[in-house]
Amino acid sequence: MLEGHQLLGFGFFVIGVWHLFNHTKVHALGSNSKSHTSTLWFPTTISRYMELHFIMASCTIFIAMELFIAPIHHQPFDPDGTIPTTHLHNFEHSSMAMTFLLYAIFAIVLDAKRATAQHELTHLLAAVAFTQQFLLIHLHSRDHVGPEGQYHLLLQLLITVSLATTLMGIVMPKSFLVCFVRSVSIVFQGVWLMIMGFLLWTPGFQPKGCFMHLEESEEYVVRCSDDEALHRAVSLVNILFSFLVIAVTVFAMSFYLVMVWRYGGKVEYVSLVKEDHYREEDAFVKPKAPTVDVESNMDHVESQNKLTMQDQI
Template sequence: MGTLVGHVAPGFAFFALGLWHLFNHIKLHALNPSSYTSLPWFPTSKFRYLELVLIMVCSSISISMELFIGPVAHQPFDPDGTIPSNHLHNFEHSAISMTFFVYAAFAVVLDMINGIHPNAKSGLTQLLGAVAFGQQLFLFHLHSADHMGVEGQYHLLLQSAIVVCLATSLMGIGYPKNFIVSFTRSLSILYQGLWLMVMGYMLWTPGMIPKGCFIHFEEGHQVVRCSSDEALHRAKSLVNIGFSWALIGVVAFAMSVYLVLVMFYGGKVEYATLEHHEDEKFELGDDDLEDVESQKGQRKLHGEPKSFIHMGKGYAIKDIER
């Protein structure tokens, strides 16, 4: 991962995943503002598990690059079977990818099993995602590579985005109907990907290196070193400014996307719901009505067949309208 491609490729994957979740959460909330329930992942019409399969594919490629393709000998061990010091970071990066692979694989398995309650499926999937982000935070915080310089500043700021991903994933278990939690989680995943791409270009493009600093080859990979404490301080300050500018840009982008999607999707379902409220609230409690709308939304997203109870409630509403 200690290369331009090694940061840009996974960064783009996180960015695309965050953007996909941001779009779908906003759309889902705009269509069902009163019965919104967040989803840990979103199925597609062509192939239900496309998102999860892509996560597993990207994770597998990352593991292969770190352990088998990237090393000169195409395997990460010394002749005596031990792990050399310059390959420790390869194992750390691959462990992160393995955890995300486990998350996606078990998310597919949990979705395929019919005997598990939907709330348990969602909660367990969110927990697996939180474990993946927790693993990522742990390994980046205690990284074996020397991150005391400019690269260390980039990784320190990256950890702040990972902390938000972890916190919102855990909050999503207890507050599945909170749109702001899902919105923030999607935005933090997107921002984590953007910052990884920025790291790749800024640390391994000679023309992007701050004045007074240079690229130096150490322990099997390139690192940025500075000629003086003043140059190092200036370089770190530039990293902080870049992080702030990127954050402003991402927030402005996310709010713009939200406003556009709300104007496009908002009101299409809400007006119909308001029309039903006046007639149905005399026969159905507010909680029951919310359950009906929630079940409609869940069936639409997950493609679950209508049960006898669901059909019964549907007929009751039709009778009231007559």
């Protein structure tokens, strides 16, 4: 059964790969590194705002799942209109999606109105969304302990990278590396969220000695039988993250090389010896010193001396 983390992760993965493809393609097609400009969404031939519409649709579906589909009574409130403890995390997850939904909506409005500060404000909106995501995961109402806590701790690291590179895109709009790292971090977020959903809340995928336990709050939490099993589970999460760092790095570098090979122009190489030869001929050859006629100079001096003697007489 699909879980919210898996659906959210799939959305991040699709957007991350889409950004990675477009940023690398623009970089490869550009004549120089300064031709690249940081952007957070890309138009398509089908629809200019297809990417932003995808974000809006994904966020809307996620919010509906958290607030109306997942709850037993298909609404997140108690009979007296208050928010029950069991649904606090649903509102937290929905708040994250709402922020990304607002980002997509205002990105369309800013582009349609051709706002002067469109670039800066769009990046700021995305930074607000990543900040909201980080804070709500860091200050989550659920007691993130054990393997679940380790998954979320490492997720915060990925969100921090996405947030930092988004803010850097405001002051460094021509940096391809900033866009590249941001795209890879979004891909990594998607992969990590999908893996988290499968390995934590899919029965039978928990580490040995750990299990899904239904708490008094009617929430399923991953618990471990003893400290040894807990330590092993946390260590496995760290090892998994380390392997994924290697895998994502290999994927990103391979993706870049393939894109540059596919879209990059040919580079002409010039022999260094030949180049030095041309430089010496064109710019570094010293001009010849003017020649001096010694005999004419001596005759000129003698004539000057004779004139001086005549004047004295």
